[in-house]
Amino acid sequence: MQSPVSTPTGFDVAAARARCRRMRKRVLDISQKVTALHIAGAFSCLEIVDTIYFGLMRRGGDGKFRDTFILSKGHGSMAQYAVLEELGIMARQDMETYSQPGGRYATHPDYGLPGIEASTGSLGHGIGLAVGMALADNIQKQDRMIYVVMSDGELEEGSVWEVMMLAPSLGAKNVVAVVDLNDFQSLGQTSKILPNFYPMLDKVRAFGWESVEVDGHSQQVVYNAIKSRSGQKPLMVLGRTTKGKGVSYMENVPIWHYRSPNPQEYQQALAELEKAAS
Amino acid sequence: MRDTFSRALYQVAKADPRICIVVADISPAGSMAQYRQEFPERFMNVGVAEQAMIGICAGLAMRGMKPFAYTIATFTIYRPFEQIRVDLCYQNLPVTVVGIGGGVAYSVLGGTHHAQEDIAVMSALPNMSILAPCDPLEVEAATWHCAKHNGPLYLRMGKAGEPVLTANAPDPFEFGKARLIKPGNGTCILSYGVITKMAFDLAAKIEKEQGGQVAVYSVHTVKPLDREGISKILRRYDRVIVLEEHSPMAGLGPQVKALAWESGAKCKLHTFSLRDEFVHFYGGHGDLLKAHGLHPDLLYPKVIS
Numbered sequence: 001m002q003s004p005v006s007t008p009t010g011f012d013v014a015a016a017r018a019r020c021r022r023m024r025k026r027v028l029d030i031s032q033k034v035t036a037l038h039i040a041g042a043f044s045c046l047e048i049v050d051t052i053y054f055g056l057m058r059r060g061g062d063g064k065f066r067d068t069f070i071l072s073k074g075h076g077s078m079a080q081y082a083v084l085e086e087l088g089i090m091a092r093q094d095m096e097t098y099s100q101p102g103g104r105y106a107t108h109p110d111y112g113l114p115g116i117e118a119s120t121g122s123l124g125h126g127i128g129l130a131v132g133m134a135l136a137d138n139i140q141k142q143d144r145m146i147y148v149v150m151s152d153g154e155l156e157e158g159s160v161w162e163v164m165m166l167a168p169s170l171g172a173k174n175v176v177a178v179v180d181l182n183d184f185q186s187l188g189q190t191s192k193i194l195p196n197f198y199p200m201l202d203k204v205r206a207f208g209w210e211s212v213e214v215d216g217h218s219q220q221v222v223y224n225a226i227k228s229r230s231g232q233k234p235l236m237v238l239g240r241t242t243k244g245k246g247v248s249y250m251e252n253v254p255i256w257h258y259r260s261p262n263p264q265e266y267q268q269a270l271a272e273l274e275k276a277a278s
Numbered sequence: 279m280r281d282t283f284s285r286a287l288y289q290v291a292k293a294d295p296r297i298c299i300v301v302a303d304i305s306p307a308g309s310m311a312q313y314r315q316e317f318p319e320r321f322m323n324v325g326v327a328e329q330a331m332i333g334i335c336a337g338l339a340m341r342g343m344k345p346f347a348y349t350i351a352t353f354t355i356y357r358p359f360e361q362i363r364v365d366l367c368y369q370n371l372p373v374t375v376v377g378i379g380g381g382v383a384y385s386v387l388g389g390t391h392h393a394q395e396d397i398a399v400m401s402a403l404p405n406m407s408i409l410a411p412c413d414p415l416e417v418e419a420a421t422w423h424c425a426k427h428n429g430p431l432y433l434r435m436g437k438a439g440e441p442v443l444t445a446n447a448p449d450p451f452e453f454g455k456a457r458l459i460k461p462g463n464g465t466c467i468l469s470y471g472v473i474t475k476m477a478f479d480l481a482a483k484i485e486k487e488q489g490g491q492v493a494v495y496s497v498h499t500v501k502p503l504d505r506e507g508i509s510k511i512l513r514r515y516d517r518v519i520v521l522e523e524h525s526p527m528a529g530l531g532p533q534v535k536a537l538a539w540e541s542g543a544k545c546k547l548h549t550f551s552l553r554d555e556f557v558h559f560y561g562g563h564g565d566l567l568k569a570h571g572l573h574p575d576l577l578y579p580k581v582i583s
Contacts, residue, residue, distance in 0.1 A: 111368075111369045112369075117340070118340070118369070119364065119368050119369050122360060122364050124329075125333060125361065125364060125365055127333075128329065128330055128332070128333020128334055128336070128337060128361070128365070129333055129334075129336050129337040129340065129365065130337060131330075131333070131334055131337060132333060132334035132335060132336055132337020132338040132339075132340070132341075132345075133337040133338070133340055133341050134337070135322065135334065135337070135338060136337065136338045136340075136341030136342070136343050137341065138319065139298065139319050139320060139343065140341065140342075140343075142341075158329070159329040159330065159333065159358075159361070162324075162327040162329050162330040163327075163329075163330045163333060163334070165325075165327070166324050166325065166327060166330055166334075170322060170324070
């Protein structure tokens with residue numbers, strides 16, 4: 001017997017926009033305590049992560065999430081941590097001690113910590129875990145969704161395509177993967193390093209997945225894309241995003257893959273976020 | 279061993295609905311047909327995709343299942359090594375990784391199919407346990423253990439036709455304990471896995487030439503090693519021989535040597551293993567072992583020297 005499930009009713013996009021602005025500021029605050037935190041990759045997927053947690057994840061009768069979230073691009077952890085803090089799942093103190101001696105939450109999420117359902121950080125793992133979970137749910141006759149957020153560079157891992165090839169055949173229908181297509185990997189622009197990787201949509205569909213390409217910063221669009229899935233196949237949403245989204249000097253500048261802003265840059269970033277809000 | 283495993287797995291799956299098996303296009307024969315008929319949803323073939331096999335097993339385990347991943351040892355552990363390390367060991371999940379044909383059992387298939395450094399590689403992983411049963415009876419006991427084990431476990435198996443060695447073993451099978459399977463005094467042989475048969479042959483040769491009874495232990499739990507039990511063995515016997523079908527690096531031999539040093543053992547100690555090389559020599563399993571220097575006639579002179 002399954003406990004009653006509560007599904008989020010609708011998705012307040014205006015509230016989500018304000019929340020994402022608040023979370024960007026929070027991440028910038030934390031950036032002043034550490035030398036590095038993969039800030040740009042967190043900002044590119046923030047709207048996607050927020051939409052999944054606040055708009056789509058269902059809860060069981062005990063109030064806990066019934067659906068599962070895996071951040072396969074583990075280096076974007078600050079996006080997940082900020083959302084978990086907003087949700088009250090991750091303690092404020094844990095956020096304050098991010099990557100500090102004695103802290104629990106580090107650069108990549110660790111399985112078993114509150115809100116963290118898989119250890120990631122090495123790319124190409126999350127989708128296999130997700131499909132395994134979906135198959136277990138089939139065996140146990142559980143109605144659960146598994147959301148996986150991946151990066152475009154991650155799709156270069158062979159392990160991803162092994163699982164993509166298998167997932168529809170094995171009946172893993174309840175997997176929704178969202179790819180943060182920010183077009184950047186460590187050494188440059190993904191579309192320039194591997195031009196033949198594009199267009200991606202056809203490749204994903206050719207492997208038997210349902211797939212759509214959307215604006216990954218438009219939360220209503222991401223929400224609608226997932227809500228309108230057929231449910232007959234796993235779904236992969238290709239979300240076009242901007243790396244470093246929201247801070248002009250970070251956008252599409254590779255150094256911000258890993259660097260923390262200095263105090264002056266920090267102030268400028270806050271000012272830009274304020275200005276965008278008004 | 280394969281048939282015994284599939285028979286045991288069928289029994290285990292009947293008793294526990296959490297048991298499932300994910301294979302990478304290699305499947306145990308025998309009772310597997312019956313298993314698949316009764317539990318079709320708990321048998322998954324991912325095709326020739328070992329990284330997916332391990333990742334999917336991890337996901338199954340994260341939902342409370344108790345998966346077995348199954349293929350030829352080299353493909354089970356080498357191709358998806360990082361999935362084993364990160365998905366299974368780092369997250370400490372109860373998945374049994376079954377390697378068929380540990381050592382050089384797949385003799386004529388060549389080096390691509392020889393898992394001759396598997397114990398070293400798997401031993402180095404935190405949270406990983408290793409079981410290497412010596413005969414079909416131990417395979418059955420080991421399979422039952424795997425089903426209740428908490429955490430990742432590498433089950434190193436032979437393939438087919440291995441003789442029963444432990445029908446009259448004085449000690450029962452107990453995870454984590456070196457098991458006396460043939461009594462004796464003065465000399466003892468420690469071994470694990472399929473080559474334990476050669477330990478019996480070597481014991482017989484020593485007994486024939488020198489009289490007395492040579493003891494044989496099955497060190498089926500290679501990790502965590504029974505340090506206490508082996509320290510006692512090193513005190514109890516005058517001559518201790520370690521025989522393993524594995525690289526000379528980081529297997530049982532080096533660990534027993536370290537224990538002998540730490541425990542101040544006074545016994546004579548001989549360790550025999552595969553060579554640290556890819557042997558380009560083909561023939562049966564015994565021929566391959568002989569090419570590595572492992573045969574009772576080759577070992578005996580070294581033991582008595």
